[in-house]
Amino acid sequence: MKIGIFSHCTIDQIKIDGQSYERSGGPACYCGLVARRLGLDVELFTKFGHDFTFTNELQKNKIKFDNALSNNPTTKFTLEIKDAERNLWLENICEEISYVNSDTDGTLISPVFNEVSKETLEKIKKNSDMIFLDPQGFLRRVDLQKKIFLDRTEMDLSKITAIKSDPSEVQNLTGLEGIEGILNLQKRGVEHVLYTNKRDVSLLSKNRLYSIKLPDMNITDTSGVGDIFTAAFCCTLLKEKDVLWAFSFAGGAAQAALESKQIGLDKVPPKSAIETNASYYYNIMKFTDV
Template structure:
């Protein structure tokens, strides 16, 4: 699990302010534990993380000395949910970059930077070193840029070499930036063909679109009122990765990913507290989506 540990200040739709551990490395490592995987965090944090060591251990994360930066603080974001959907994001502090030396050999990798702590060059180095291994990429942190007041926005275009990557999860804005403005299924096809990706996952509103070979699958998530949607993309990417590695069945893997997301929302909890700890609940939701998933063959 490669990303910065994050301390999130979450302002939800009810106006409640909650501080929570966050970042893909926390959300993903905890969910991997539910899937009964051990997780090796490739991460960096500041010395201000020491009062969260107990919580990190519960997240399946035990930091090594080399992962604690003696100078830079832990990466911090303020996330303010908006009534019309989405959120405003502000960077409050940033830790030091993650390099190839911070990323140990493993059976599979989820590469998901939050604010360019993993460079495109480092991604290429990982792919080259781990040739033929399973690599899931969430490009969110490659796209983000920070304004003068700390406000975080996305670049409209980015060049990212995905050759050798197994799977990518990208929303519509990220698809557009990676393809030069092409979104939806056409954008997914473009990415898949350009980089020979095995799996492309995209999210739009309450839909999960999944492209494998020449079949497009779609899952319509039940709309659930939840106070906090932070980390759902991390849950989706990790849920798919764990389920696929375990069973090697792409269709069941995307259903388990969707099941993980909806189980988190059903908890009505905030931050990492919403990460599902019950495989039984995830499996129940995954089975529902397996029986309702739609698909079509494309050219």
């Protein structure tokens, strides 16, 4: 079974407690590594420059990335992280990712900053049966200091199998907040809506809202945790066809990543840690009819 991932690889300058760490990152890397941990083949549709140093690790993990090398420098961000809060600046953006038709069983679209056009998204939707969307890169803008902020954006969400959004993303996609915004995403064609609000994590599927709560812990680096969460959900749903088990795996993967206290891609957890946490969440999950 194979998943395709449309997203840039990135170089992240991560600043935590006065310390600065330069790490490879981006959803292409985080999601790709999680997918391999969970036993899926991975094909990246990405772009990076000659300054990107993680290609050997991608090859070692048998992650495919044809035609990824660009003459432009790699997309680069500066992240300032304090507990669960973070600020983000765009330092550089690599070239746009063109549409490529492939034989993947599912496709994860997770742009970081406009590298996937809406036209490319529509082409993917026409040629893939299972489509997972993290919309952050469609919503992001930069101010004069290149600091990232989100802006109200209209998107066609028909034929989306699952979307992962936080409160700010839901508000900028729908103009609504909380459960009203979540229900609006479902009405617009999304089959499963994942909603992450710090420790509180929810899933809207059909007429039920399921919820789990991540443990309270001292957080070191949150970069990539959302990508790890999303990839665990996508891959488990592709393999098992069980949305509640997929939701449990997503929560389990996020918890394992945070508990590792690692910086950057080193926080991608092993399958055993994800499974242990997932079993716990599956048994304590709450739900309400909506």
